[in-house]
Amino acid sequence: MISHPEALEKVLATITNFGTEKVALLESVNRILAEDIFADRDFPPFDRVTKDGIAVNSEALEKGKTSFKIEAVYAAGSPQGILNDPKNCVEIMTGAMLPKNCDSVIMYEDVEIEDGIARLQTEVNAKINIHRQGSDRQSGEEILSKNQRISAKEIGVLATVGKAEVLVKKLPKIAIISTGDELVDVAETPLPHQIRTSNTLSLFAALEKEKITPTLLHIRDEKEVMLQQVENAMNNHDVLLLSGGVSKGKFDYLPEILEELKVEKLFHRVLQRPGKPLWFGKQHEKNVTVFSFPGNPNSTFVNFHIYFKKWLAACLGNETSTSEVILKTDIANHPTITRYLLVKTKLENGQFQAELLNENGSGDLISLANADGVIVLPPEKDFKQGDVIEFVEF
Amino acid sequence: MISHPEALEKVLATITNFGTEKVALLESVNRILAEDIFADRDFPPFDRVTKDGIAVNSEALEKGKTSFKIEAVYAAGSPQGILNDPKNCVEIMTGAMLPKNCDSVIMYEDVEIEDGIARLQTEVNAKINIHRQGSDRQSGEEILSKNQRISAKEIGVLATVGKAEVLVKKLPKIAIISTGDELVDVAETPLPHQIRTSNTLSLFAALEKEKITPTLLHIRDEKEVMLQQVENAMNNHDVLLLSGGVSKGKFDYLPEILEELKVEKLFHRVLQRPGKPLWFGKQHEKNVTVFSFPGNPNSTFVNFHIYFKKWLAACLGNETSTSEVILKTDIANHPTITRYLLVKTKLENGQFQAELLNENGSGDLISLANADGVIVLPPEKDFKQGDVIEFVEF
Numbered sequence: 204m205i206s207h208p209e210a211l212e213k214v215l216a217t218i219t220n221f222g223t224e225k226v227a228l229l230e231s232v233n234r235i236l237a238e239d240i241f242a243d244r245d246f247p248p249f250d251r252v253t254k255d256g257i258a259v260n261s262e263a264l265e266k267g268k269t270s271f272k273i274e275a276v277y278a279a280g281s282p283q284g285i286l287n288d289p290k291n292c293v294e295i296m297t298g299a300m301l302p303k304n305c306d307s308v309i310m311y312e313d314v315e316i317e318d319g320i321a322r323l324q325t326e327v328n329a330k331i332n333i334h335r336q337g338s339d340r341q342s343g344e345e346i347l348s349k350n351q352r353i354s355a356k357e358i359g360v361l362a363t364v365g366k367a368e369v370l371v372k373k374l375p376k377i378a379i380i381s382t383g384d385e386l387v388d389v390a391e392t393p394l395p396h397q398i399r400t401s402n403t404l405s406l407f408a409a410l411e412k413e414k415i416t417p418t419l420l421h422i423r424d425e426k427e428v429m430l431q432q433v434e435n436a437m438n439n440h441d442v443l444l445l446s447g448g449v450s451k452g453k454f455d456y457l458p459e460i461l462e463e464l465k466v467e468k469l470f471h472r473v474l475q476r477p478g479k480p481l482w483f484g485k486q487h488e489k490n491v492t493v494f495s496f497p498g499n500p501n502s503t504f505v506n507f508h509i510y511f512k513k514w515l516a517a518c519l520g521n522e523t524s525t526s527e528v529i530l531k532t533d534i535a536n537h538p539t540i541t542r543y544l545l546v547k548t549k550l551e552n553g554q555f556q557a558e559l560l561n562e563n564g565s566g567d568l569i570s571l572a573n574a575d576g577v578i579v580l581p582p583e584k585d586f587k588q589g590d591v592i593e594f595v596e597f
Numbered sequence: 598m599i600s601h602p603e604a605l606e607k608v609l610a611t612i613t614n615f616g617t618e619k620v621a622l623l624e625s626v627n628r629i630l631a632e633d634i635f636a637d638r639d640f641p642p643f644d645r646v647t648k649d650g651i652a653v654n655s656e657a658l659e660k661g662k663t664s665f666k667i668e669a670v671y672a673a674g675s676p677q678g679i680l681n682d683p684k685n686c687v688e689i690m691t692g693a694m695l696p697k698n699c700d701s702v703i704m705y706e707d708v709e710i711e712d713g714i715a716r717l718q719t720e721v722n723a724k725i726n727i728h729r730q731g732s733d734r735q736s737g738e739e740i741l742s743k744n745q746r747i748s749a750k751e752i753g754v755l756a757t758v759g760k761a762e763v764l765v766k767k768l769p770k771i772a773i774i775s776t777g778d779e780l781v782d783v784a785e786t787p788l789p790h791q792i793r794t795s796n797t798l799s800l801f802a803a804l805e806k807e808k809i810t811p812t813l814l815h816i817r818d819e820k821e822v823m824l825q826q827v828e829n830a831m832n833n834h835d836v837l838l839l840s841g842g843v844s845k846g847k848f849d850y851l852p853e854i855l856e857e858l859k860v861e862k863l864f865h866r867v868l869q870r871p872g873k874p875l876w877f878g879k880q881h882e883k884n885v886t887v888f889s890f891p892g893n894p895n896s897t898f899v900n901f902h903i904y905f906k907k908w909l910a911a912c913l914g915n916e917t918s919t920s921e922v923i924l925k926t927d928i929a930n931h932p933t934i935t936r937y938l939l940v941k942t943k944l945e946n947g948q949f950q951a952e953l954l955n956e957n958g959s960g961d962l963i964s965l966a967n968a969d970g971v972i973v974l975p976p977e978k979d980f981k982q983g984d985v986i987e988f989v990e991f
Binding site for chain 2: 228229232233244246247248249255278279280281282283296297298299300339340346347354355356357358359360362363364365366367383384385386389390391392393394395396397398399400401402404405406407408409411412424447452455498499500504526527528529550552553554555556567568569570571572574591597
């Protein structure tokens with residue numbers, strides 16, 4: 204059996220580039236950007252008025268002038284206006300271009316307007332209320348980088364530079380396959396010895412965050428059927444996420460079947476809990492990556508996050524830094540295995556803390572639902588309250 | 598002008614219950630649960646075998662028996678088996694019901710099987726490798742609560758108790774409306790005095806997280822057109838999110854129009870930055886809530902999170918606790934206004950820290966894209982490095 208770090212290394216050694224594709228701007232939310240984005244103009248693209256009011260020439264202000272004849276009114280969206288006589292003013296609105304011969308904007312709150320004359324009501328500063336052309340970014344500067352995730356804020360930036368279509372990383376086609384004759388459909392009433400399927404649905408939901416809509420498949424524990432259906436799934440997908448059928452049971456045909464289908468076994472069984480029977484391999488000819496998780500809900504869900512999500516992020520070039528939490532209790536060492544323990548996290552006085560959940564083994568779905576993620580405890584070491592340790596969020 | 602806390606109070610005083618609806622299980626991800634969920638059976642529903650191996654009666658083990666004749670093999674998904682002679686054993690697989698007359702499971706790793714006889718290879722414990730019926734939850738216990746958000750983990754729980762359809766909170770119908778003649782479409786090349794639309798697209802993307810697909814609308818700065826289109830939008834939506842047109846500008850018709858459409862103005866202008874011109878009101882007859890944000894990208898995006906998102910969470914019964922961060926720099930007080938400053942957050946040694954971004958005023962879209970959220974600084978107080986203050990995440 205190999206250790207968790209060795210297993211993770213083997214998983215990350217198989218990453219694949221799925222290429223890129225163009226999608227419409229609003230379809231790109233939560234996708235991974237596949238191009239660097241540059242400013243196509245200065246930001247702002249012109250000296251932009253930031254207050255509604257009047258625009259004047261500061262020389263007039265310096266000479267002590269306090270009343271100004273209004274020459275014109277310019278709205279945002281009008282071509283650039285002009286102040287003909289530097290002793291006068293123009294009315295000007297937020298978002299408009301600063302008119303020619305003007306260098307100062309005085310907001311309406313500071314003037315009184317009567318009979319076409321604006322009179323200052325208070326002392327004002329020159330050269331303010333203008334967002335200067337290019338002061339945020341200059342044309343040609345890089346403003347977003349390849350490999351970052353596109354969120355709502357980035358959508359605004361992409362829109363501003365005219366990206367009606369965005370180049371993003373292509374996502375792998377994924378099949379989630381459950382095995383196990385004890386499983387019945389959610390809508391069915393299980394017999395005493397049966398349970399409803401749940402693992403694959405959790406994984407389906409977890410992939411929604413990644414904008415992946417996987418194929419869902421349940422296969423009976425019958426070798427011939429399994430062989431055929433797994434092969435079929437392999438022909439149409441880049442990744443198989445299997446749940447169940449990799450333990451030492453008599454009807455755990457998967458390792459055999461995967462071998463028959465020429466999936467190179469990169470490891471089977473890891474010194475970890477939950478998820479000791481984890482099976483991982485690659486079909487090189489078809490370039491299909493196979494994660495075969497144990498059938499228990501916690502094992503599957505935790506190992507999906509520990510291995511698959513990191514693999515996917517690496518494939519998409521979007522690795523993020525490891526998250527860490529502060530332990531709230533002591534935990535004694537385990538001599539040989541890496542443990543993933545369910546925790547509830549809390550932010551208290553700026554401290555990100557993890558409280559252990561009382562779990563009841565790897566079948567305990569309810570504790571899983573209460574958890575925010577797992578802490579990763581390597582073997583041998585003792586852990587003390589206050590220690591900062593790796594945290595993997597669900 | 599009112600203060601930020603007063604404004605927020607007025608916003609939260611208008612919350613509306615949008616009712617509930619049933620959706621298919623996999624459609625419920627990220628929705629807010631509208632029913633308490635109870636265990637329909639014990640969890641696990643039977644004494645569940647957790648290792649592949651043999652099941653025996655512990656009396657035989659206590660008597661020092663180390664070899665067992667195999668009576669039968671039971672897979673997961675078979676009805677409960679039976680051990681006829683307590684001196685014998687049955688082979689049993691993970692996930693199966695513990696057979697009658699058995700109380701111990703010995704994993705394959707600890708036995709050797711030859712000629713229908715299983716022989717212990719090591720000393721073993723009695724009564725292990727069984728996940729006891731009802732040990733996680735008893736039938737009838739509450740396992741998920743109304744008003745919580747449904748994530749991938751909850752999908753597993755809902756599936757397990759047979760919720761093929763889930764009762765969730767209905768979402769409001771939202772129209773996002775931009776005004777401002779300086780705006781052109783993303784696909785267009787703007788003239789020197791124009792800019793591309795971006796605010797409304799950012800809000801559209803931000804609502805995706807909430808599973809809301811809003812209507813997008815741009816209206817010209819022409820009073821009659823505006824009146825008609827806003828009225829139309831009001832007839833078909835529960836919420837209007839307006840961007841632009843509420844400053845003191847000559848062409849800022851919105852406050853007038855909203856009054857004509859009998860929207861009660863609950864406040865206009867708040868002692869805050871960005872977003873001083875924020876306008877908020879309610880059309881009681883049509884039960885439409887109107888958030889009218891200033892046109893600047895940062896003002897709109899920040900105030901959307903400060904006011905609208907809290908309002909939505911309250912409408913759906915899903916208020917969450919306020920998040921907090923540790924300040925990394927001193928910040929001098931402002932005498933009168935509440936400030937929302939863009940920050941980048943970092944988790945370092947379990948400390949959740951906020952670093953101020955060098956922003957360049959409320960039009961600075963690029964700084965916005967680099968921010969993880971804003972810190973909320975009430976007026977009057979000075980802030981010191983190490984202070985823990987409110988953080989609103991984007």
